[in-house]
Amino acid sequence: MTAYADLSAHFGRIAALSNAIGILQWDNDAIMPKGAAGTRAESMALLHVMSHDMVTDIRLGDWIAGAEADSALGDWERANVREIRRIWTVATALPSDLVEASSKAVSACEMRWRQARADADFAGLLPHLSEVLRLQREIGQAKGERLGLSPYDALLNDYEPGGRSARIDALFDDLAGFLPGLTEDALAAQARRPAPLEPDGPFAVESQKQLGLKMMAVLGYDFDRGRLDISTHPFCGGADNDVRITTRYDEADFARSMMGVLHETGHAIYEQGRPQAWLNQPVSRARGMSLHESQSLLVEMQACRSREFIGFAAPHMQAAFNGTGPAWEANNLWRRGTRVAPGFIRVDADEVTYPAHIILRYRLEKALIADQMTLAELPGLWNDGMKELLGIVPPNDRLGCLQDVHWPGGGWGYFPTYTLGAMTAAQLFDAACKAVPDILPAIGRGDFTPLVGWLGTHIHSQGSRYETDELLTRATGRPLDASVFKAHLRRRYASEA
Amino acid sequence: MTAYADLSAHFGRIAALSNAIGILQWDNDAIMPKGAAGTRAESMALLHVMSHDMVTDIRLGDWIAGAEADSALGDWERANVREIRRIWTVATALPSDLVEASSKAVSACEMRWRQARADADFAGLLPHLSEVLRLQREIGQAKGERLGLSPYDALLNDYEPGGRSARIDALFDDLAGFLPGLTEDALAAQARRPAPLEPDGPFAVESQKQLGLKMMAVLGYDFDRGRLDISTHPFCGGADNDVRITTRYDEADFARSMMGVLHETGHAIYEQGRPQAWLNQPVSRARGMSLHESQSLLVEMQACRSREFIGFAAPHMQAAFNGTGPAWEANNLWRRGTRVAPGFIRVDADEVTYPAHIILRYRLEKALIADQMTLAELPGLWNDGMKELLGIVPPNDRLGCLQDVHWPGGGWGYFPTYTLGAMTAAQLFDAACKAVPDILPAIGRGDFTPLVGWLGTHIHSQGSRYETDELLTRATGRPLDASVFKAHLRRRYASEA
Numbered sequence: 001m002t003a004y005a006d007l008s009a010h011f012g013r014i015a016a017l018s019n020a021i022g023i024l025q026w027d028n029d030a031i032m033p034k035g036a037a038g039t040r041a042e043s044m045a046l047l048h049v050m051s052h053d054m055v056t057d058i059r060l061g062d063w064i065a066g067a068e069a070d071s072a073l074g075d076w077e078r079a080n081v082r083e084i085r086r087i088w089t090v091a092t093a094l095p096s097d098l099v100e101a102s103s104k105a106v107s108a109c110e111m112r113w114r115q116a117r118a119d120a121d122f123a124g125l126l127p128h129l130s131e132v133l134r135l136q137r138e139i140g141q142a143k144g145e146r147l148g149l150s151p152y153d154a155l156l157n158d159y160e161p162g163g164r165s166a167r168i169d170a171l172f173d174d175l176a177g178f179l180p181g182l183t184e185d186a187l188a189a190q191a192r193r194p195a196p197l198e199p200d201g202p203f204a205v206e207s208q209k210q211l212g213l214k215m216m217a218v219l220g221y222d223f224d225r226g227r228l229d230i231s232t233h234p235f236c237g238g239a240d241n242d243v244r245i246t247t248r249y250d251e252a253d254f255a256r257s258m259m260g261v262l263h264e265t266g267h268a269i270y271e272q273g274r275p276q277a278w279l280n281q282p283v284s285r286a287r288g289m290s291l292h293e294s295q296s297l298l299v300e301m302q303a304c305r306s307r308e309f310i311g312f313a314a315p316h317m318q319a320a321f322n323g324t325g326p327a328w329e330a331n332n333l334w335r336r337g338t339r340v341a342p343g344f345i346r347v348d349a350d351e352v353t354y355p356a357h358i359i360l361r362y363r364l365e366k367a368l369i370a371d372q373m374t375l376a377e378l379p380g381l382w383n384d385g386m387k388e389l390l391g392i393v394p395p396n397d398r399l400g401c402l403q404d405v406h407w408p409g410g411g412w413g414y415f416p417t418y419t420l421g422a423m424t425a426a427q428l429f430d431a432a433c434k435a436v437p438d439i440l441p442a443i444g445r446g447d448f449t450p451l452v453g454w455l456g457t458h459i460h461s462q463g464s465r466y467e468t469d470e471l472l473t474r475a476t477g478r479p480l481d482a483s484v485f486k487a488h489l490r491r492r493y494a495s496e497a
Numbered sequence: 498m499t500a501y502a503d504l505s506a507h508f509g510r511i512a513a514l515s516n517a518i519g520i521l522q523w524d525n526d527a528i529m530p531k532g533a534a535g536t537r538a539e540s541m542a543l544l545h546v547m548s549h550d551m552v553t554d555i556r557l558g559d560w561i562a563g564a565e566a567d568s569a570l571g572d573w574e575r576a577n578v579r580e581i582r583r584i585w586t587v588a589t590a591l592p593s594d595l596v597e598a599s600s601k602a603v604s605a606c607e608m609r610w611r612q613a614r615a616d617a618d619f620a621g622l623l624p625h626l627s628e629v630l631r632l633q634r635e636i637g638q639a640k641g642e643r644l645g646l647s648p649y650d651a652l653l654n655d656y657e658p659g660g661r662s663a664r665i666d667a668l669f670d671d672l673a674g675f676l677p678g679l680t681e682d683a684l685a686a687q688a689r690r691p692a693p694l695e696p697d698g699p700f701a702v703e704s705q706k707q708l709g710l711k712m713m714a715v716l717g718y719d720f721d722r723g724r725l726d727i728s729t730h731p732f733c734g735g736a737d738n739d740v741r742i743t744t745r746y747d748e749a750d751f752a753r754s755m756m757g758v759l760h761e762t763g764h765a766i767y768e769q770g771r772p773q774a775w776l777n778q779p780v781s782r783a784r785g786m787s788l789h790e791s792q793s794l795l796v797e798m799q800a801c802r803s804r805e806f807i808g809f810a811a812p813h814m815q816a817a818f819n820g821t822g823p824a825w826e827a828n829n830l831w832r833r834g835t836r837v838a839p840g841f842i843r844v845d846a847d848e849v850t851y852p853a854h855i856i857l858r859y860r861l862e863k864a865l866i867a868d869q870m871t872l873a874e875l876p877g878l879w880n881d882g883m884k885e886l887l888g889i890v891p892p893n894d895r896l897g898c899l900q901d902v903h904w905p906g907g908g909w910g911y912f913p914t915y916t917l918g919a920m921t922a923a924q925l926f927d928a929a930c931k932a933v934p935d936i937l938p939a940i941g942r943g944d945f946t947p948l949v950g951w952l953g954t955h956i957h958s959q960g961s962r963y964e965t966d967e968l969l970t971r972a973t974g975r976p977l978d979a980s981v982f983k984a985h986l987r988r989r990y991a992s993e994a
Contacts, residue, residue, distance in 0.1 A: 013543055020540040023524055024517055035721035036739035042777075043517040043736070046510055050547065224532035239540070242533035280539075 003066025004073060007084060008281055010063070014054050015280035019239035021047050026237040026244050030229045045103075052099065055091040064088060079465045080283035086161060087282060093146035094139060102135040106410040113408035120398035122379050129408060130375055133368060136412045140369055152369040155413030159289040160420070162467050165366060168416050171423065172359045174482050176389065179356055182486075183390075186340045186352050186493035196336035197327035203254035204321075211254070211320040212247060212261040215313070219265045219299065220452050222272050234260045236267035236296075240279050243271040254321065255337060259300055266299030267292060269452060273460025284463040287471055289414065291459065293421025294428060301351050301422065302429035302488070303451060308444035310334040340493060342390045344399040351422070352493050356389040358419040361404070365412055424472065426485035428459070431476035500563025501570060503556070504581060505778055511551050512777035516736035518544050523734040527726045527743050542600075549596065552588040561585060576962045577780035583658060584779060590643035591636060599632040603907035610905035617895035619876050626905060627872055630865060633909045637866055649866040652910030656786040657917070659964050662863060665913050668920065669856045671979045673886065676853055679983075680887075683837045683849050683990035693833035694824035700751035701818075708751070708817040709744060709758035712810070716762050716796065717949050719769050731757045733764035733793075737776050740768040751818065752834060756797055763796030764789060766949060770957025781960040784968055786911065790918025791925060792956065798848050798919065799926035799985070800948060805941035807831040837990060839887045841896040848919070849990050853886040855916040858901070862909055921969065923982035925956070928973035 001009075021044070028040055067073065067081045109128035116125035140151025147154055149164075156163045213228060226238065231246035238244035245264035247257050270286055278284035286292050303309055307330070314330040317323065326332060340350050346357040364381060367373045373381060382401040383393050394400035406414055432454040433439045439450045458475040465471075469479045498506075518541070525537055564570065564578045606625035613622035637648025644651055646661075653660045710725060723735065728743035735741035742761035744754050767783055775781035783789050800806055804827070811827040814820060823829060837847050843854040861878060864870045870878060879898040880890050891897035903911055929951040930936045936947045955972040962968075966976045 012539075016539045016543040019536055020517065020521055020544060023537075023540075024520060027520055027524065031724065033720065033722055033724055033739060035719065036736065039516055039736060039738040039776075040520075042509075042513045043520075046513040047517060222532065223530065225530055227528065227530055239533065239536060241536040242530060279536075 002070060003063045004070055004077060004081065006059070007063045007067050008077075008080065010054065010057065010060070011080075011084060011282060012280045014051060015240065017047060017051050017054065019242070021051065022237060022239040023242065029233070029235065029237065030231045030244075030246050041107075048103075052091065052096070055087060060084075060088050076278060076283055076465060080278065080281050083282035083285070083464050089146060090143060090158065093143045095142070098135065098138060098142065102132075102139060102410060105131045105135050106408070109408040109410075110405065113402070113405065117398055117402045120396040120402065122397040122402060125402065125408070126375060132408060132410055133375060133412075136410065137369055137371070140412075150370070152366050152413065155369065156416065157413075159411075159414050159417050160468070161288050162469065163288070163290070163416070163420075168362065168420070171480070171482050172355075172362060172416070172419070175355050175419070175486070176359050178482075178486055179352070179389070180391075182489055182494060183340065183342065183352055185490075189494050190340055193335060196339060197332050198336075199254075199317075199321070199323050199327040199333075201253070201321075202251040205249045205251065207320045208249050208254050208257050211258060211316060214316060214320075215258060215262055216245075216265050218446055219262070219269060219448050221265050221268055225272055226268060228261070234264055236264045236271065240274075243268045254317070255333075258317070259304065259337070262304045263296045263300040266296035269299075269455075270295040270460050273452075273456045275461050275463045275465075278463060283465060287459075287462070287464050287466075287468055289417035290420035290424055291468060291471070293417055294424035295455070295459065297422050298425035298429050298455070302425050303443055303448075305334075305337050305351070305492075306440060306443065307334055308440050310337060312444055312446045338492065342392055344386070344392065344394045345403055352489055353390060355419045355422065358415055360385040360389055361406075361415040362419075365407070365415060369412060420480065423482055423485040424480055426488045427472070427476050427480060428455070430484045430488070432458075499567060500560045501567055501574060501578065504560040504564050505574075505577065507551065507554065507557070507560070508577075508581060508779060509777045511548060512737065514544060514548050514551065516739070518548065519734060519736040520739065523741050526730070526732065526734065527728045527741075538604075545600075549588065549593070552584060557581075557585050573775060573780055573962060577775065577778050580779035580782070580961050586643060587640055587655065590640045592639070595632065595635060595639065599629075599636060599907060602628045602632050603905070606905040606907075607902065610899070610902065614895055614899045617893040617899065619894040619899060622899065622905070623872060629905060629907055630872060630909075633907065634866055634868070637909075647867070649863050649910065652866065653913070654910075656908075656911050656914050657965070658785050659966065660785070660787070660913070660917075665859065665917070668977070668979055669852075669859060669913070669916070672852050672916070672983070673856050675979075675983055676849070676886070677888075679986055679991060680837065680839065680849055682987075686991050687837055690832060693836060694829050695833075696751075696814075696818070696820055696824040696830075698750070699748040702746045702748065704817045705746050705751050705754050708755055708813060711813060711817075712755060712759055713742075713762050713765075715943055716759070716766060716945050718762050718765055722769055723765060725758070731761055733761045733768065737771075740765045751814070752830075755814075756801065756834070759801045760793045760797040763793035766796075766952075767792040767957050770949075770953045772958050772960045772962075775960060780962060784956075784959070784961050784963075784965055786914035787917035787921055788956065788965060788968070790914055791921035792952070794919050795922035795926050795952070799922050800940055800945075802831075802834050802848070802989075803937060803940065804831055805937050807834060809941055809943045835989065839889055841883070841889065841891045842900055849986055850887060852916045852919065855912055857882040857886055858903075858912040859916075861898075862904070862912060866909060917977065920979055920982040921977055923985045924969070924973050924977060925952070927981045927985070929955075 024040070024044060024047070028044070032040060064081065064085050068085070073081070105128070109125070109132045112128045113125055116122065136155065137151055140155045143149070143157070144151045144154035147157065149157060153163070153165050156165060209228070216228065225241045226243040226245065229244065229246045230248060232248060234245070234247045236243065236245045245261070245268050247260045247264065249257050270292060274284045274286065310333050311330045314328065314333050317333065318328045338351070340352045342353050343349060346354070349357055360382070363385065364373070364378065368375065368378070378401050379397050386400070387393050406412070432451060436450050436454055439454070442448070442450045459471070462471055466474065473479055521537070521541060521544070525541070529537060561578065561582050570578070602625070606622070606629045609625045610622055613619065633652065634648055637652045640646070640654070641648045641651035644654065646654060650660070650662050653662065706725070713725065722738045723740040723742070726741065726743045727745060729745060731742070731744045733740065733742045742758070742765050744757045744761065746754050767789060771781045771783065807830050808827045811825065811830050814830065815825045835848070837849045839850050840846060843851070846854055857879070860882065861870070861875065865872065865875070875898050876894050883897070884890050903909070929948060933947050933951055936951070939945070939947045956968070959968060963971065970976055
């Protein structure tokens with residue numbers, strides 16, 4: 001066997017293990033009885049150790065070098081070797097006692113966080129969060145030394161391969177300058193329109209589920225290779241050829257679940273569209289978290305909060321809940337779905353104010369990792385940032401710096417991918433609509449095939465064949481910038497009557 | 498660390514892996530989308546190989562010998578070492594290419610069998626089944642040489658540790674002599690009673706589910722450590738502290754699902770009641786398949802087809818489906834639940850005729866493994882056996898030798914455990930009721946705590962601490978014989994008015 005053949009067989013086994021872990025994690029988050037938590041944690045820890053052992057296998061260094069020297073490899077194979085080296089470099093950068101210490105600190109901190117959030121008790125979380133942060137700094141340091149990156153960029157690199165904070169700073173500073181004025185204009189434009197009417201509930205869970213399934217089908221989700229279930233925190237997970245999404249149902253507000261299902265379906269059709277020929281190899285993986293989020297936001301925000309989509313979907317919503325009257329008219333549903341209202345909670349934020357939540361978190365976590373501020377200063381600096389970016393100050397830390405699981409959960413460097421994803425979504429959707437002018441009219445007819453076809457060709461089927469910048473340049477003619485996103489927000493929120 | 502400490506840590510990891518496999522298998526059988534089958538098969542194969550590698554780890558021989566020589570171990574530890582030696586001996590008896598060949602032959606044969614059964618096409622299955630049988634003989638041979646057993650007894654030993662065909666022959670011959678007369682008497686007694694009335698359906702699936710959940714609660718099933726779901730073939734599976742059962746719902750017959758749920762709940766409360774202090778060690782495992790089946794049949798047949806239970810359950814059934822009239826009276830429901838009718842299909846058989854189906858299969862598989870008959874003779878000998886044991890001949894092989902998955906699926910040596918389980922159930926229930934006379938009256942009040950308490954003490958909490966014979970002797974005063982089972986059948990079916 002050639003070095004490449006050894007390598008790809010080995011990573012095929014890693015994929016088989018990773019698929020097992022994916023389904024067990026889905027089960028854990030969606031349907032596991034709670035008394036199984038301890039037993040499941042032991043199984044997950046064992047499988048993660050096995051996976052780590054396989055990714056750091058002593059033979060890999062030689063195989064990778066051998067494959068890199070193999071001139072007979074094609075484009076895809078070479079890209080696969082590049083991805084394998086990336087994975088191996090990061091995995092071998094950390095001593096295993098650091099991995100274990102971090103994993104334990106995160107488990108303890110997440111557990112404590114649930115209570116601290118409920119009690120708005122930042123002081124109670126502080127010792128646990130300090131330990132998580134200390135270990136994240138160490139991890140960033142160790143990875144950074146291996147990769148020649150700052151600790152923060154090294155953490156970011158796990159979620160956004162090739163991402164650099166210098167570039168994100170520029171993009172986010174630009175947005176931070178633009179957003180307050182836009183928000184003001186959006187609120188003013190909104191004030192000139194009639195206030196949206198609320199459709200009368202309650203909305204039966206089963207009807208919401210059927211509506212969600214219908215919308216998934218419209219988007220081309222393959223039910224033969226996935227499922228829709230319920231969980232407290234909606235997500236897209238599972239395994240290759242088994243891409244499962246979850247939602248939660250609020251009987252007082254059907255639109256929340258419907259838009260959530262559309263969002264997760266965006267993630268899912270990316271996963272389902274990854275290149276089948278390379279499915280068990282790293283080169284088939286989704287390109288990174290900003291690209292992933294771009295696919296969910298492209299579906300949810302760009303496509304499905306358009307007037308075209310709401311025009312198509314309104315009769316389905318009416319039929320699902322026997323809705324009649326002006327609250328069920330497409331115009332009203334569109335106004336309701338594009339309301340702007342600055343608030344404290346990120347996950348409840350609208351498209352216009354969402355980036356401010358992300359910019360705040362990004363700036364704070366970068367300063368914390370760089371030791372430029374202390375955790376004790378976090379609540380105060382959080383509130384200052386909210387005042388500056390959104391003009392409001394949370395009355396307590398439950399509605400402030402305790403609201404998200406990311407930091408207690410060890411997900412440092414993740415936050416910026418949300419807004420990078422929103423910008424990428426705007427740039428991709430704009431390019432798609434220019435290349436295929438029927439995309440929006442077709443959506444108005446409930447036909448997503450032109451859009452999903454374009455995404456399939458330019459994004460989904462490309463896996464990790466190219467680096468993010470090259471992938472985006474090939475699809476849209478240039479790397480990421482903020483201009484299309486800004487123009488989209490201005491057009492939708494500050495210009496439309 | 499002592500050898501024993503090494504050994505128990507190692508088997509703790511094997512349990513963590515086995516729990517992962519258990520949940521993935523449950524998912525596979527209950528909820529997996531069908532397009533995921535290929536991907537899942539790869540994950541399962543990898544985890545099974547990893548588990549096999551751990552069970553045949555080169556260090557185990559020394560650790561086991563060291564632990565056996567350790568005079569400081571207590572009873573449970575010594576029993577644990579005995580179970581570990583049993584597992585290790587069997588696992589190391591087979592060359593891995595034989596394991597792999599058998600696994601592949603079974604996969605191919607099971608797939609072919611689904612079609613062959615649908616088409617009643619035994620000839621189409623024959624080449625695949627011959628290959629499975631050939632490999633089962635080889636496996637039986639290899640294990641038998643290691644264990645000093647005949648090939649059939651070596652296969653049986655996987656499901657029923659310590660089980661021997663010489664003893665089963667005696668038990669089954671006794672039963673085979675007794676059953677035809679009993680069946681005749683039961684049919685005569687039944688003819689003297691009014692024919693049972695059919696409750697009017699259809700019975701809504703959701704109401705059936707709620708009734709099933711209520712009955713599980715009555716039995717003391719712990720919903721914090723398990724679930725109830727739907728699958729084509731009901732089963733009890735999952736993992737330690739996560740014991741999941743499934744059922745299927747027939748809108749024309751609610752009793753079928755309800756009795757199925759009770760049956761699987763019997764399996765589940767055995768698993769949930771295994772000794773927590775040893776839960777990740779082999780000594781905590783259920784004692785064997787006949788004991789396992791005894792727990793499901795004790796609940797379903799001994800307890801829940803009693804007049805006491807039906808008296809308690811009848812009002813719940815009426816309430817679940819708004820049933821009124823004579824069909825819903827306890828007497829009628831009891832007559833309906835204890836009808837005897839010889840038929841072709843094992844899984845549809847009543848308590849009286851079920852053993853004949855098992856005796857037939859047991860005799861045939863024993864002869865096939867011993868090369869005393871050929872597979873080509875199977876359909877004819879099957880039909881001869883049906884004629885002899887049940888007095889009826891199936892019109893085709895779909896209703897005959899193609900009906901069960903066990904042989905195509907590589908489960909040779911499994912069948913006798915069903916009827917050994919029925920006999921064990923009768924003997925245990927009789928001993929329990931003698932020791933705690935309130936057991937049946939309490940069941941009549943919907944209180945299973947006296948029964949489940951006795952089973953917990955004498956069976957569930959004992960895990961694999963004792964060999965089967967000793968466990969049964971400690972619980973009932975003697976090893977298994979057929980007398981209590983025969984007396985039970987005669988009393989319920991040939992004496993009651």
